[in-house]
Amino acid sequence: MASDESNPPSENPSQLQQAADAGDATSALLSVSTSATADDAKKAVIFNCIVVNFRQQGFPAIGDQTSRIVWSTISDTVLQFLGNGITACITEKGFHSPALAPVFATLKEMNQVTVVSDLVNGIAALVTA
Numbered sequence: 001m002a003s004d005e006s007n008p009p010s011e012n013p014s015q016l017q018q019a020a021d022a023g024d025a026t027s028a029l030l031s032v033s034t035s036a037t038a039d040d041a042k043k044a045v046i047f048n049c050i051v052v053n054f055r056q057q058g059f060p061a062i063g064d065q066t067s068r069i070v071w072s073t074i075s076d077t078v079l080q081f082l083g084n085g086i087t088a089c090i091t092e093k094g095f096h097s098p099a100l101a102p103v104f105a106t107l108k109e110m111n112q113v114t115v116v117s118d119l120v121n122g123i124a125a126l127v128t129a
Contacts, residue, residue, distance in 0.1 A: 046120050049089035065117035071108040079104045096128045
């Protein structure tokens with residue numbers, strides 16, 4: 001029997017592949033997951049608050065954390081709503097957040113661009129439980 005040596009079968013199939021081959025959905029998803037930390041929960045809340053508030057202000061949905069925010073393109077009034085809304089949302093979820101509207105205004109004034117994942121990380125460093 002001929003074999004394709006350019007693509008030899010894996011001698012050690014990954015845990016994911018083994019679970020998938022066995023049709024074991026639980027093991028497959030567990031193999032690509034890690035235990036949640038308090039920081040993960042905080043960042044999830046922050047990201048969701050950002051997404052909800054940007055959508056409420058009429059921006060296109062933020063599909064992932066690689067989206068970029070060009071602060072100078074956002075009106076002062078909308079920046080105020082975004083900052084206050086995100087701060088309130090985070091607070092409603094049981095965390096303490098500094099006022100974000102003044103920070104957003106500074107980012108606009110300084111002509112900054114922020115990737116959403118960096119915004120989440122920056123806010124997470126300031127937010128406490």
